[in-house]
Amino acid sequence: MALARWKDLCIDATDPGVLGRFWGAVLDLEIETQDNGDLVMRAAGEPGRTIWVNGVPEPKTAKHRVHPDIRIELDTVLDLGATVLRAPDDEVHWHVLADPEGGEFCVFEPAPDPAGTFYELVVATADPAAQSAWWADVLGGIARKQEDKPWRWVEDVPDLPFPFLVFTPVPEPKSVKNRWHWDVVCDDVDGLVAKGAAVLRKPDAEISWHVMTDPEGNEFCVFASS
Numbered sequence: 057m058a059l060a061r062w063k064d065l066c067i068d069a070t071d072p073g074v075l076g077r078f079w080g081a082v083l084d085l086e087i088e089t090q091d092n093g094d095l096v097m098r099a100a101g102e103p104g105r106t107i108w109v110n111g112v113p114e115p116k117t118a119k120h121r122v123h124p125d126i127r128i129e130l131d132t133v134l135d136l137g138a139t140v141l142r143a144p145d146d147e148v149h150w151h152v153l154a155d156p157e158g159g160e161f162c163v164f165e166p167a168p169d170p171a172g173t174f175y176e177l178v179v180a181t182a183d184p185a186a187q188s189a190w191w192a193d194v195l196g197g198i199a200r201k202q203e204d205k206p207w208r209w210v211e212d213v214p215d216l217p218f219p220f221l222v223f224t225p226v227p228e229p230k231s232v233k234n235r236w237h238w239d240v241v242c243d244d245v246d247g248l249v250a251k252g253a254a255v256l257r258k259p260d261a262e263i264s265w266h267v268m269t270d271p272e273g274n275e276f277c278v279f280a281s282s
Contacts, residue, residue: 057196058194059194059242059251060194060241060248061214061215061241062104062214063106063238063239064104064105064239066236066277068111068112068235069110069112069157070113070115070116072110073089074156075156075157078137079109081136082128083105085099085105086098086100092111094111095108102171112235116159117232120161121179122234122236122274124236125161125162125176125178126164127163127167134153137155138155138156140153174218175220176218176219177220179223179274180225180226181223181225184208185201186271187271188200188223191221193251195216197210197213197216198212208222230272234275239276239277240277241281242279242280245278248268252270254268255268256268265279265280266278
């Protein structure tokens with residue numbers, strides 16, 4: 057039995073309105089503005105596709121270690137405010153783009169419907185095998201690999217709103233807080249710690265959830281089922 061289940065995604069933004077409107081349009085999500093200026097993007101009847109856009113004071117300073125891969129017409133996403141960082145070449149067959157705040161993401165051939173636009177979430181990691189196995193265990197998915205390829209992925213995760221959670225190797229260590237992270241529902245924080253997670257912040261007067269990191273230091277938030 058899985059220790060936790062998928063809840064939703066979160067994005068840090070210096071301007072939640074600008075970034076939220078961009079991603080809401082790209083992913084065909086309805087946008088709600090919160091009293092504090094943060095945004096939440098939802099798909100009717102699909103709570104797992106919820107994405108929170110949270111205002112932060114610090115600007116982006118490093119390449120994203122967590123980013124989405126999407127399937128969409130290139131011109132569509134460019135018209136919405138993205139810019140091309142890298143075109144397909146001898147090494148990659150996709151476009152690498154930046155969102156309005158400079159956040160990297162990859163664009164592949166279009167999906168047949170908006171629900172399929174979000175193709176996968178990619179996490180840069182020092183150890184794809186260990187990370188994919190850890191998250192597969194925690195979320196109840198299946199860790200997969202392709203022969204002679206360095207990356208790993210997790211699939212068949214209950215409630216995951218896209219097909220794959222992908223872990224790809226990078227040589228550089230994590231240096232700043234991830235600007236994309238995910239939330240999970242779990243009533244056993246101690247169980248997560250026993251598996252190698254760490255608690256960064258416990259519930260307090262300002263938040264009702266735990267802020268944690270996985271074994272490689274990637275932030276995620278843990279909400280109780282109640």
